[in-house]
Amino acid sequence: MSVSGSNSRALPWALVTPALAWTLAFFVLPFIAMGLSGLTAHEGGGLTLANYSQFFTDPSYWRAMVNSLEVTAIVTVISILLAYPFAWILAEQVPERWQRLALMLAVLPFWTSYVVRSYSWLLVLAQNGVINRALTGLGLIAEPLQLANTRFATVTGFVHFFVMLLTLTIFANLKQLSPSYRKAAADLGAGPVRTFLHVVLPLTLPGIMVGAFLTFVLCIGDYITPQILGGNNELVMPQLVMMQIGRRGDFPLASALSIILMAVVTVAYLACARWLKIERA
Amino acid sequence: MTANARNPLSTLKSHLGAACAAAALLVAAGGAEAADLNALIWCDHSDPALLQPFEEANNVKVNVKEFEGTGAGLAIVEQSQPGDWDVMVIDSIDVPRGVEKGLFEPLPEDKLPFADLFAEVKMDKSTIVDGKRYGITEKFGYNTIGFNKTKVDPADMQSLASLTGDKYKGKIAIYDYYLPVIGMAALAIGKKTADLTEADLPALKAELLKMKANAKLVGEVTASQTALATGEVDILVGGGEWVTAGLAKENPALDFSIPKEGAVLWSQSLAMFKDSKNKDMALKFIRYIMSPEGQARLATSSCYWGMPANTKAALTDEQKKTLRFDEQPGFLARAQAYPAPNADLDKKMQDMWTEMLQAQ
Numbered sequence: 001m002s003v004s005g006s007n008s009r010a011l012p013w014a015l016v017t018p019a020l021a022w023t024l025a026f027f028v029l030p031f032i033a034m035g036l037s038g039l040t041a042h043e044g045g046g047l048t049l050a051n052y053s054q055f056f057t058d059p060s061y062w063r064a065m066v067n068s069l070e071v072t073a074i075v076t077v078i079s080i081l082l083a084y085p086f087a088w089i090l091a092e093q094v095p096e097r098w099q100r101l102a103l104m105l106a107v108l109p110f111w112t113s114y115v116v117r118s119y120s121w122l123l124v125l126a127q128n129g130v131i132n133r134a135l136t137g138l139g140l141i142a143e144p145l146q147l148a149n150t151r152f153a154t155v156t157g158f159v160h161f162f163v164m165l166l167t168l169t170i171f172a173n174l175k176q177l178s179p180s181y182r183k184a185a186a187d188l189g190a191g192p193v194r195t196f197l198h199v200v201l202p203l204t205l206p207g208i209m210v211g212a213f214l215t216f217v218l219c220i221g222d223y224i225t226p227q228i229l230g231g232n233n234e235l236v237m238p239q240l241v242m243m244q245i246g247r248r249g250d251f252p253l254a255s256a257l258s259i260i261l262m263a264v265v266t267v268a269y270l271a272c273a274r275w276l277k278i279e280r281a
Numbered sequence: 282m283t284a285n286a287r288n289p290l291s292t293l294k295s296h297l298g299a300a301c302a303a304a305a306l307l308v309a310a311g312g313a314e315a316a317d318l319n320a321l322i323w324c325d326h327s328d329p330a331l332l333q334p335f336e337e338a339n340n341v342k343v344n345v346k347e348f349e350g351t352g353a354g355l356a357i358v359e360q361s362q363p364g365d366w367d368v369m370v371i372d373s374i375d376v377p378r379g380v381e382k383g384l385f386e387p388l389p390e391d392k393l394p395f396a397d398l399f400a401e402v403k404m405d406k407s408t409i410v411d412g413k414r415y416g417i418t419e420k421f422g423y424n425t426i427g428f429n430k431t432k433v434d435p436a437d438m439q440s441l442a443s444l445t446g447d448k449y450k451g452k453i454a455i456y457d458y459y460l461p462v463i464g465m466a467a468l469a470i471g472k473k474t475a476d477l478t479e480a481d482l483p484a485l486k487a488e489l490l491k492m493k494a495n496a497k498l499v500g501e502v503t504a505s506q507t508a509l510a511t512g513e514v515d516i517l518v519g520g521g522e523w524v525t526a527g528l529a530k531e532n533p534a535l536d537f538s539i540p541k542e543g544a545v546l547w548s549q550s551l552a553m554f555k556d557s558k559n560k561d562m563a564l565k566f567i568r569y570i571m572s573p574e575g576q577a578r579l580a581t582s583s584c585y586w587g588m589p590a591n592t593k594a595a596l597t598d599e600q601k602k603t604l605r606f607d608e609q610p611g612f613l614a615r616a617q618a619y620p621a622p623n624a625d626l627d628k629k630m631q632d633m634w635t636e637m638l639q640a641q
Contacts (some may be wrong), residue, residue: 233499247352
């Protein structure tokens with residue numbers, strides 16, 4: 001074995017070691033700790049599956065997962081429906097020289113604090129908020145609508161955030177699309193609608209899927225938005241996890257619930273990865 | 282050796298937990314020096330108006346870490362090194378939890394103004410364990426009915442029955458903390474908060490569900506306070522002076538009542554850590570907080586107001602009026618203890634609360 005050969009093998013390891021150490025320290029070890037914690041009894045220690053059985057047997061716990069999935073699905077679909085045309089306009093209709101500025105303006109809300117943004121929505125949707133005042137002022141409604149402290153408010157807060165995220169991924173995908181595809185479709189007699197449905201949309205699906213997956217992951221794990229905007233009128237999984245910690249300090253149950261939530265995210269990731277692999281094949 | 286220490290799973294978990302907490306500990310300890318005082322506190326203690334006079338008088342820096350909920354606070358302690366913390370603010374009813382874990386140092390009664398405290402808030406049942414006092418009540422108040430007196434009939438607020446009637450449906454918020462609100466539900470059905478057992482849970486659940494059916498939201502401190510202040514709701518179940526007093530200047534219409542069925546008394550205590558490396562300074566801090574000046578500053582903290590435990594608190598007449606200081610003997614006579622369930626009942630109560638939150 002030559003010295004240079006040994007060095008050439010060592011160098012890649014040396015380069016990835018910091019990243020591996022980081023992952024080990026801040027993901028693998030905490031994950032193992034959380035996994036073990038979830039199998040431990042809160043009172044007295046010892047191995048138990050009680051924390052998991054609590055989730056599967058208590059309808060109010062199970063309901064939290066259903067709520068999380070419902071809210072996440074609604075947010076993801078609405079965000080895609082709003083983000084796609086927005087990204088399309090940015091990529092196709094806005095002149096090239098204005099695109100950078102337009103994109104920056106589009107993501108401007110990212111620059112404000114997530115918590116402040118949620119509280120701002122609360123004030124907009126409140127009984128005495130902008131929307132209700134406008135609607136009553138115009139005589140369209142006699143009594144203020146219940147907008148704040150509802151699932152509608154939670155979804156609104158989420159969509160505001162995730163439309164920006166999806167716009168970025170879809171915009172990037174649209175910009176990578178060669179104009180030749182559309183020209184070829186037109187040469188073959190396809191109109192604009194047919195070209196979009198059969199050429200552009202399928203080719204931008206990877207961008208949609210990546211954005212949708214990011215939306216799914218961030219939305220299903222978010223605690224702040226449902227807590228501030230939802231009014232605790234229904235619980236989602238992250239709220240249920242936090243509840244276990246506050247007074248009782250029941251970290252084993254909180255860990256088990258977090259592992260279950262991670263399992264759902266993993267399934268979503270595998271589905272997304274499989275789909276993307278099939279698409280590439 | 283404890284049963285936990287013999288359990289390999291617990292041992293591994295403990296080691297991993299310690300490894301994972303290492304970075305957080307470095308951050309927490311980073312700003313602290315040997316002469317500093319490290320305090321685990323609730324938000325009312327982070328007010329510079331409260332801390333600065335003590336820091337300047339004693340030439341010490343008070344490093345504070347806020348937490349919410351005893352479980353979260355005790356978890357921070359468990360993941361720290363012995364001696365990292367000097368004092369802790371804790372729910373008075375939870376002082377025994379800290380003592381059980383061997384965390385607290387008995388307090389020298391002769392050096393603290395116990396004789397000046399409102400007798401009803403000394404909370405001897407919780408703060409004295411095996412004949413030794415481990416906590417001193419510093420602030421208290423009521424979980425009762427907070428309301429906007431220009432929007433509701435104050436006479437209605439004299440009965441808990443108004444919370445479940447039709448008159449104020451959709452105008453109510455519920456404070457999101459299960460123990461005090463379950464205590465209020467107990468009062469509403471004629472049960473003593475100190476005598477609650479598992480057998481009472483079905484009746485309590487029925488009462489909570491009736492409250493939820495009338496409520497627009499169930500919110501933590503900021504959300505419920507905002508809802509009452511902005512007119513989103515007119516009544517806050519579980520509210521009290523801690524919500525209304527701090528907002529009195531901007532919104533004098535906010536008030537609270539102690540209904541005929543009674544109210545739930547909350548109280549927070551100060552405890553000193555057994556492993557503190559700064560016990561003299563920790564005691565000085567506790568003495569400062571319990572002094573008339575410290576009590577006035579704590580009572581009117583920018584985070585939330587509350588009644589000072591010391592009857593000699595140096596409050597202005599206006600502050601006393603806002604806190605309804607002179608009415609306290611009557612209020613205390615009608616208030617009942619915070620529910621203090623054992624671990625098993627506590628879990629069942631929290632699950633009942635979860636069920637209430639999920640109810641549509």
